[in-house]
Amino acid sequence: METVYSDMETSSCDFSFTHSDDEDSRSSMHPASPAHSKAPASPAELQQKKRRRGRARSDTTVHVVKKSRRLKANDRERNRMHNLNDALDALRSVLPAFPDDTKLTKIETLRFAHNYIWALSETIRIADQRQGKSREMPLLLPSLARLGDAPSPGGDSCSWPSDASSSSSSPSYSHSDPGSPANVDDFGYLQREVLYNYNGFVAGVY
DNA sequence: TAGGCCATCTGGTCCT
DNA sequence: AGGACCAGATGGCCTA
Numbered sequence: 001m002e003t004v005y006s007d008m009e010t011s012s013c014d015f016s017f018t019h020s021d022d023e024d025s026r027s028s029m030h031p032a033s034p035a036h037s038k039a040p041a042s043p044a045e046l047q048q049k050k051r052r053r054g055r056a057r058s059d060t061t062v063h064v065v066k067k068s069r070r071l072k073a074n075d076r077e078r079n080r081m082h083n084l085n086d087a088l089d090a091l092r093s094v095l096p097a098f099p100d101d102t103k104l105t106k107i108e109t110l111r112f113a114h115n116y117i118w119a120l121s122e123t124i125r126i127a128d129q130r131q132g133k134s135r136e137m138p139l140l141l142p143s144l145a146r147l148g149d150a151p152s153p154g155g156d157s158c159s160w161p162s163d164a165s166s167s168s169s170s171p172s173y174s175h176s177d178p179g180s181p182a183n184v185d186d187f188g189y190l191q192r193e194v195l196y197n198y199n200g201f202v203a204g205v206y
Numbered sequence: 207t208a209g210g211c212c213a214t215c216t217g218g219t220c221c222t
Numbered sequence: 223a224g225g226a227c228c229a230g231a232t233g234g235c236c237t238a
Contacts, residue, residue, distance in 0.1 A: 073215095077216085
């Protein structure tokens with residue numbers, strides 16, 4: 001694949017393409033990033049630049065067009081990733097916050113959201129069951145506490161840590177804990193407990 | 207200093 | 223044909 005860009009053409013970007021046909025295509029992978037702007041070119045690179053000045057005009061025109069398209073594509077890709085990050089931020093904003101206010105990473109956000117949804121649906125399910133058979137409620141709680149064992153909706157496995165040990169040992173739940181939800185008859189408390197466990201779960205995964 | 211996370215560039219592929 | 227999507231590569235920043 002040819003990725004030669006003319007340095008005869010000046011663009012809005014302050015980078016120079018030092019890529020020639022015979023170069024390794026990965027060797028100048030990121031000359032375009034403003035944040036990654038490199039130090040002045042080495043003597044070898046300067047010589048290559050000199051050589052390329054002799055290229056035919058038609059050649060450069062093609063490269064200018066290619067470069068222009070590439071820059072547009074880069075711009076779209078940047079925007080696309082920004083949109084993705086915005087969506088992730090929106091997702092973070094509706095998830096329970098950690099006490100220490102640390103920002104969840106992308107993968108943590110996705111996993112936490114996955115678990116959180118499961119926790120909420122589980123909460124609803126239990127609440128429904130309580131309405132039917134209120135006396136059996138305590139039996140359901142241990143499974144709730146084992147958040148890492150939660151079924152993955154749709155059988156998807158992408159968001160579940162392969163290390164089951166980290167998830168199966170919920171950091172906060174204990175049957176001997178005086179505050180165990182098994183002894184509590186308050187639905188709101190149950191919900192908080194679920195979320196508390198989820199925070200602990202997510203934090204414990206990493 | 208190594209490792210994790212992230213932003214960005216890039217080329218390939220799919221879709222409209 | 224052009225845009226969207228994707229995955230690989232790379233380098234910067236931060237933290238343990």
